[in-house]
Amino acid sequence: MRKKNLKLLMFLFVGYILFTLFLLAITLPKFLLFDKWLMSKGIYMIASNVHESLTYLSLKEASFYTKKSKLVRFDKLDLSVGIPYILLKGTCADGNLNVKMYLFGGIDIKAKNFKCFENFRIKSINLSINNGIEGTAELLDLKVRDTKVDNLSISFKGKTFDGQGLISGQRLTGSGTLILNREDILKSRLNGTIAGSGIRFVIYGSLDNPVLEIKK
The missing domain is CATH 3.30.530 (Alpha-D-Glucose-1,6-Bisphosphate; Chain A, domain 4)
Structure with a gap:
């Protein structure tokens, strides 16, 4: 009882x-x-x-x-x-x-x-975020610190990504890794390289504050 x-x-x-x-x-x-x-x-x-x-x-x-x-x-x-x-x-x-x-x-x-x-325009985005990020994104006129990226296409594959970009008329391709922050997606961190036509960039930092630098 x-x-x-x-x-x-x-x-x-x-x-x-x-x-x-x-x-x-x-x-x-x-x-x-x-x-x-x-x-x-x-x-x-x-x-x-x-x-x-x-x-x-x-x-x-x-x-x-x-x-x-x-x-x-x-x-x-x-x-x-x-x-x-x-x-x-x-x-x-x-x-x-x-x-x-x-x-x-x-x-x-x-x-x-x-x-x-x-700081950018979206041409198209189709992303699914869970334990990683899956899908594609295409951005235009992206400003990364002192560098302007005319076109950036990224394919996310969970915890990695591939991409290509157009910077000052030069076509660059690259890849990298992603550490997802589920509590704040924009604080997720990326680390990768893009290269082409004798130019090599490294990209790192958070999604809301990425850094793009020329690698010598």
């Missing part, structure tokens, strides 16, 4: 906790939660218009910054909660960027003709 009472008590306690969390989820402002999460990552947001519902947040003319510079802008950015994922859909001019973040791990990223990042 005592065991049954204990099980009933635990059931009621867990039910109360879940119900409380549900009430918090539907009553707390999604915009403020999203803004607070971004600030914990060192990113700041400005939007001209905000609309939210039970499982939906929509921003218009939204821009994102770090303390040093502007990162990206969206004409419209929608965030919605599904089961079991969070979906981000952004548009800018005639381009789009979609990110699906699964609650139990894993991220899918797809983009086409997205031109509103400050």
Whole structure:
């Protein structure tokens, strides 16, 4: 009898906790939660218009910054909660960027003709991130410190990647390795080399702050 009472008590306690969390989820402002999460990552947001519902947040003319510079802008950015994922859909001019973040791990990223990042343009991206990164990405007008990469195509194969780039009219090819940071994807670290026409570069650092240097 005592065991049954204990099980009933635990059931009621867990039910109360879940119900409380549900009430918090539907009553707390999604915009403020999203803004607070971004600030914990060192990113700041400005939007001209905000609309939210039970499982939906929509921003218009939204821009994102770090303390040093502007990162990206969206004409419209929608965030919605599904089961079991969070979906981000952004548009800018005639381009789009979609990110699906699964609650139990894993991220899918797809983009086409997205031109509103400050330091590069996306021609196409189709990536799946879990224990590694799988898929392809093609970027245009990428600025890496003092070097401009006119075109960069990368094929990710888990913990390695192959790529080719166009720098100052020179076609370069290369490969490298990737150390994935699941807590912050942009802090994942890469290390590789690209070469061609007697020129050899090394690329290293994090995805959000890569370094490209000439290797002598």
